Amino acid sequence: MEKRLGFVGLIIEDRESNAATVNTLLSEFGDMILARTGVPCPERNCSAITLVIDATTDQLGSLTGKLGRVSGVSVKSMLSKMATP
Known part of the structure; x- marks a missing residue:
């Protein structure tokens, strides 16, 4: 399976x-993470994290599935249409 950005x-x-x-x-899943940006919001006791990844659909599904099972974590993702070289 091909990796995509x-x-x-x-x-x-x-x-x-x-x-x-x-x-x-x-x-x-660090081997598929190209960049990570986090913004803490201590006054709301929450934070936002954005990851740029290079992954297969199976790898992405595994990561987001595990993250989505953590109580209090919301996750959304997207892969490009074209495979990475």
Whole structure:
């Protein structure tokens, strides 16, 4: 299966309770993450993370599925139509 460029957007509620779990999962999939940007919102006890990835649809599904099962985490993703060289 071919890899494609894409992104994953995360909103993490109850940041203090969920950040460690999310970071552990992101480390597991670190080989497909090209860039990561995080914005904490301490006054709302949440944060937003955007990932740029190079992954197959199966890899993306595995990552987003695991993240989506974490309580308080919302996740959305998209892959490009064209495979990466």
